[in-house]
Amino acid sequence: MNQPDLPPLRDVINRHGLFATKALGQNFLFDEQLLDRIAAIPGKLKGQDVLEVGPGPGGLTRALLRAGANVTAIEMDKRCLPALAELSEAFPGQLTVIEGDATKIDPATLFAGAYHIVANLPYNVGTALFTGWLSGENWPPQWASLTLMFQLEVAQRIIATPADPSAFGRLAVLAQWRSAAKLAMKVHRSAFTPPPKVMSAIVHVTPADMPQGVSARMLERVTEAAFGQRRKMLRQSLKGLPGALAALERLGIDPQRRAETLNVEEFVAIARELTA
Numbered sequence: 503m504n505q506p507d508l509p510p511l512r513d514v515i516n517r518h519g520l521f522a523t524k525a526l527g528q529n530f531l532f533d534e535q536l537l538d539r540i541a542a543i544p545g546k547l548k549g550q551d552v553l554e555v556g557p558g559p560g561g562l563t564r565a566l567l568r569a570g571a572n573v574t575a576i577e578m579d580k581r582c583l584p585a586l587a588e589l590s591e592a593f594p595g596q597l598t599v600i601e602g603d604a605t606k607i608d609p610a611t612l613f614a615g616a617y618h619i620v621a622n623l624p625y626n627v628g629t630a631l632f633t634g635w636l637s638g639e640n641w642p643p644q645w646a647s648l649t650l651m652f653q654l655e656v657a658q659r660i661i662a663t664p665a666d667p668s669a670f671g672r673l674a675v676l677a678q679w680r681s682a683a684k685l686a687m688k689v690h691r692s693a694f695t696p697p698p699k700v701m702s703a704i705v706h707v708t709p710a711d712m713p714q715g716v717s718a719r720m721l722e723r724v725t726e727a728a729f730g731q732r733r734k735m736l737r738q739s740l741k742g743l744p745g746a747l748a749a750l751e752r753l754g755i756d757p758q759r760r761a762e763t764l765n766v767e768e769f770v771a772i773a774r775e776l777t778a
């Protein structure tokens with residue numbers, strides 16, 4: 503496919519005066535090879551719908567458009583809109599830009615069918631968006647995959663198992679009980695302008711089967727209680743959740759264990775026992 507000639511991203515930034523703003527979590531990526539590798543993580547995107555949160559000057563957006571995706575991008579920073587309009591012109595009919603706050607827009611209202619979410623997320627809202635996309639009783643979700651940049655430490659919490667007790671917690675259970683979550687790529691801090699203080703990583707998540715007979719809300723209540731007091735034994739941390747101690751007994755789970763020693767399946771089993 504013929505690709506349009508695009509100016510280097512640094513020129514775009516300079517021409518539009520897009521100096522990075524810390525309050526908006528702006529750390530831009532300029533390395534187009536790296537951006538193409540990120541856009542390849544979800545698999546073939548030709549003709550597929552993609553939601554991008556926070557396109558900024560459009561580095562990742564270009565890569566997604568080059569891969570043939572139809573991109574809907576939500577950006578809060580008005581200053582970026584002229585640069586994104588140029589991209590729209592370069593890839594006719596492939597890019598729709600919505601000016602707004604992604605935390606206030608339900609992606610389901612933007613797409614008729616399945617879509618992928620790909621984003622170099624603003625760190626200040628990344629975890630909230632991620633947990634929102636993974637929550638709710640309806641499963642499978644309308645999104646077909648999530649490909650998201652996080653601080654490395656957050657990425658490690660998402661993919662953690664009880665073998666890594668300091669990282670394993672609510673985020674891991676939420677990301678793994680009905681999805682497959684993997685660390686797709688580590689990204690060095692020097693790849694960003696300006697470089698953030700910490701390293702980053704891209705997590706790739708695809709929906710899996712939802713275990714039968716378990717309410718998502720109940721699982722959240724169990725993990726909230728258990729990890730809310732993670733140093734305490736379950737018999738203490740789950741005491742306030744009606745029926746939880748009896749459920750542990752029925753399941754043969756030792757109430758003297760601590761939350762971080764339970765695997766995802768055990769959390770699911772407890773929530774199932776408590777789901778009416």
Ligand SMILES: C[S@@+](CC[C@H](N)C(=O)[O-])C[C@H]1O[C@@H](n2cnc3c(N)ncnc32)[C@H](O)[C@@H]1O
Pocket residue numbers: 526527528529530531532555556557558559560561562563576577578579582602603604605622623624625627
């Ligand atoms: C880490 S930068 C990534 C920029 C670009 N995608 C890249 O990879 O170079 C995050 C972007 O998200 C935007 N942003 C921050 N909060 C947002 C929100 N609540 N809704 C939509 N965009 C937001 C910022 O303005 C910024 O452009």
